[in-house]
Amino acid sequence: MSAATATLPTRIRPQAGRFTRIWRRRSTAAVLMCLPLILLLLLLVVYPAAYAIYLAMLNKRMTAFVGMGNFVFLLKRATFHLVIFQSCLFAVSAVIAKASIGFTLAHLMHVIPPNRQRLLRGLLLIPWVVPLALSTLGWWWLFDPSYSAFNWILDGIGVPQVAWLGNTGWARFSMILVNTWYGSPFFMIMYLAALKSVPHELFEAAAIDGASAWQKLRFVTLPMMRNIISITVLFSLIVTFADFTIVRILTAGGPQDTTHIFATYAFEVGIQSGDIPLGAAVSLFMLPILAVASFFILRGVMRRNREMAAG
Amino acid sequence: MKPRRLTSLSRQRRWALRGSYAALAVFVVLFLVPPFHMFVTSLKTSAEISGQAANPWLVQHPTLRNYIELLANEHYRGFFLNSIKITVVVVAVSMAISILAAFSLARMRFWGSGVLAAGVFLTYLVPDSLLFIPFFQIVGKLGLINNTWGMLIVYPTLAVPFCTWIMIGYFSSIPKELDEAALIDGASWLQILFKIFIPVAMPGIIAAAIFAFTVSWGQFIYPLAYLYSADQMVLTVGIISELIRADVFEWGKIMAGSLMAAAPPVIIYAFLMDYYVSGLTAGATKG
Numbered sequence: 001m002s003a004a005t006a007t008l009p010t011r012i013r014p015q016a017g018r019f020t021r022i023w024r025r026r027s028t029a030a031v032l033m034c035l036p037l038i039l040l041l042l043l044l045v046v047y048p049a050a051y052a053i054y055l056a057m058l059n060k061r062m063t064a065f066v067g068m069g070n071f072v073f074l075l076k077r078a079t080f081h082l083v084i085f086q087s088c089l090f091a092v093s094a095v096i097a098k099a100s101i102g103f104t105l106a107h108l109m110h111v112i113p114p115n116r117q118r119l120l121r122g123l124l125l126i127p128w129v130v131p132l133a134l135s136t137l138g139w140w141w142l143f144d145p146s147y148s149a150f151n152w153i154l155d156g157i158g159v160p161q162v163a164w165l166g167n168t169g170w171a172r173f174s175m176i177l178v179n180t181w182y183g184s185p186f187f188m189i190m191y192l193a194a195l196k197s198v199p200h201e202l203f204e205a206a207a208i209d210g211a212s213a214w215q216k217l218r219f220v221t222l223p224m225m226r227n228i229i230s231i232t233v234l235f236s237l238i239v240t241f242a243d244f245t246i247v248r249i250l251t252a253g254g255p256q257d258t259t260h261i262f263a264t265y266a267f268e269v270g271i272q273s274g275d276i277p278l279g280a281a282v283s284l285f286m287l288p289i290l291a292v293a294s295f296f297i298l299r300g301v302m303r304r305n306r307e308m309a310a311g
Numbered sequence: 312m313k314p315r316r317l318t319s320l321s322r323q324r325r326w327a328l329r330g331s332y333a334a335l336a337v338f339v340v341l342f343l344v345p346p347f348h349m350f351v352t353s354l355k356t357s358a359e360i361s362g363q364a365a366n367p368w369l370v371q372h373p374t375l376r377n378y379i380e381l382l383a384n385e386h387y388r389g390f391f392l393n394s395i396k397i398t399v400v401v402v403a404v405s406m407a408i409s410i411l412a413a414f415s416l417a418r419m420r421f422w423g424s425g426v427l428a429a430g431v432f433l434t435y436l437v438p439d440s441l442l443f444i445p446f447f448q449i450v451g452k453l454g455l456i457n458n459t460w461g462m463l464i465v466y467p468t469l470a471v472p473f474c475t476w477i478m479i480g481y482f483s484s485i486p487k488e489l490d491e492a493a494l495i496d497g498a499s500w501l502q503i504l505f506k507i508f509i510p511v512a513m514p515g516i517i518a519a520a521i522f523a524f525t526v527s528w529g530q531f532i533y534p535l536a537y538l539y540s541a542d543q544m545v546l547t548v549g550i551i552s553e554l555i556r557a558d559v560f561e562w563g564k565i566m567a568g569s570l571m572a573a574a575p576p577v578i579i580y581a582f583l584m585d586y587y588v589s590g591l592t593a594g595a596t597k598g
Contacts, residue, residue, distance in 0.1 A: 026419050026421070026500075027419070027421040027422070029415070029419060029500045030415040030419035030420070030421040030424070031415075031421055033411040033412060033414060033415035033419075033500075034411070034412045034415045034416065034421075034424075034427065036407070036408040036411065036412065037408055037409070037411070037412035037427075037431070037471065037475060038427070040408060040467060040468065040471055041430060041431070041434055041472075044464065044465070044467070044468045045434045045437060045442070045468055048442045048445040048446055048449060049437070049441070049442065049445070051445040051448070051449070052441070052442065052444060052445040055444065055445060055448065101338075104334075105335070105338060108330075108331040108334050108335050108338075109331070109335065111327050111328055111330075111331040112328065112331055112332065112335075118584075120335050120336075120339065121584075121588075122581075122584055123339045123342070123343065124335070124338060124339060124342055125580070125584075125587075125588075126342065126343065126346065126577070127342050127345075129525075129576055129577055129580045129587075130346065130573045130576070130577060131525075131528060131529030131531075131547060131572070131573055131576060132529060132531070133529060133531040133547040133548075134529075134546075134547065134550070134569040134570075134572050134573045135345060135346070135349075135569075135573070137349075137550065137551070137565055137566070137569050138345040138346065138348060138349040138566065138569060139345055141348070141349070141352060141562055141565070141566065142344075142345060142348055144562075147360065147361075147367065147562070149348055149367040149368055152366070152367050152368075181342065181345070184342075185342075186591065189588055189591050189592060190591075190592060193592040235436070238436055238438065239438065242438030242439075242440045242441065243440075244439070244440045244531065244532045245531045245532070248531075248532075248535070249551075262440070263438075263440030263532070266440065266443075266444060267440075267443070267532070267535075267536065270444045270447070271443075271444070271447060271536050276444060276447065276448065279444045280444045280445065283440060283441050283443075283444060284441075286438075286440070286441055287441070290436065290437075290438070290441070293436075294433055294436045297436065298429060298432060298433060301432065302429075
């Protein structure tokens with residue numbers, strides 16, 4: 001097939017030279033067109049990733065090879081145990097919150113006729129559209145120790161003020177709150193797209209059979225959306241787990257290094273304190289969970305593509 | 312029996328509709344609290360902000376002074392200009408790389424093309440916070456630390472994989488008959504790409520370009536780690552460093568500066584919402 005189509009054009013244009021003929025060969029042209037992408041992936045993703053592993057095995061001055069020394073050192077430190085705990089707590093609770101709110105929003109939105117969804121959908125997506133580094137500044141100001149506008153409301157209703165970022169527990173809550181605010185619209189959009197692809201007749205049939213709202217959700221919606229739900233959740237898990245912006249701006253890891261997650265701790269150790277190898281080791285701890293989640297996402301996406309190709 | 316059930320169904324539906332509108336309105340209000348508060352603060356003078364007695368959710372003497380002073384501030388204008396120039400170049404470079412690659416991967420299967428497509432998707436999942444430390448060394452060796460153009464090396468790694476991935480999806484949905492006919496007529500691959508694929512897949516290209524724009528405009532960790540002097544900074548990091556001097560927080564200006572910095576993506580979104588949404592969902596529903 002490819003040989004036939006490759007010789008065809010040359011016959012039509014007999015004046016074509018040797019270079020043109022090679023260029024017209026399907027595979028040569030294909031590889032040339034992919035070359036920038038291949039170079040980018042090799043030089044700017046694969047190489048830095050491998051380099052990070054190499055860096056993580058050097059000493060602080062990068063003069064000697066220490067093997068797994070940095071990783072062992074980290075695992076022995078109480079601060080780093082907190083980092084691991086805090087990263088998992090942050091990612092898991094934020095993803096659960098985002099998925100629940102996004103799912104609720106998508107369901108509420110699905111009741112409304114599609115031609116009247118635009119304005120509401122547009123307004124609900126604003127948290128996702130504003131660059132996170134900028135909107136987090138707005139949140140930071142809302143959490144300000146002396147001028148917090150939230151505390152003004154609490155005062156008004158007679159509830160004691162909250163040290164939003166000054167107390168470890170509340171600081172963790174605040175970060176999860178900001179991340180949930182930012183990420184829920186994404187879940188809403190993904191679920192809404194999935195809901196729209198569920199054939200309407202299924203709901204009609206369930207309604208006529210007298211299914212309750214819960215039964216419709218449990219036996220029609222969830223099975224139809226299972227794949228897209230798992231893709232979205234895993235994807236969000238990766239992004240939330242690797243978050244940097246929110247924690248960096250709100251607390252920079254404080255109070256007393258109790259709210260660091262992997263990325264902010266790696267930044268503090270590697271860039272601010274200048275221990276590049278240790279910083280590289282910190283961020284490499286993210287790799288296992290990222291790899292596992294990525295594997296399942298890729299599997300889910302491929303399966304969905306096959307289903308869509310078959311259907 | 313039958314008519315009663317139908318009316319109860321439609322009544323049920325009407326209540327569900329009202330309930331949905333009400334609940335969604337509550338969510339809209341909650342979601343817009345932070346931007347609203349930013350806006351209110353941006354209209355206040357420092358004196359009004361520090362006068363603690365007044366309601367922080369309202370503004371007594373609205374003024375545009377924060378905006379005007381920022382626009383007159385040479386550094387702030389510099390951040391804006393740096394953000395624009397790096398974003399424009401990154402979008403152009405990323406789109407060029409991903410359109411070419413996606414065309415090749417969608418149409419001209421070659422040895423290893425399946426693996427490459429999966430690899431593209433996997434690199435999309437590699438977060439910036441995993442690679443910023445090795446890149447610090449690499450950018451440093453290239454002598455591009457504290458240089459806005461150094462961002463040109465790192466930003467495309469975030470934009471290109473996803474853009475390529477969704478462009479593969481858009482290109483694959485174009486009927487094969489179209490390019491086979493053109494091929495028989497003697498068109499070259501590049502002609503097919505420019506005369507057929509790019510015009511037909513324009514919505515996908517716009518969606519991918521919006522994604523590249525958003526990523527590049529809002530990037531935070533790389534400029535925070537690599538840029539440290541005011542003339543090289545971009546908006547996301549410049550606002551904090553310029554407007555916070557020791558313990559003096561100019562909150563009115565920080566909010567005004569953030570809102571102006573957020574304006575370009577929000578404006579693009581307001582006009583191209585459908586492309587934006589299709590780009591958002593394309594990663595999982597297309598490709």
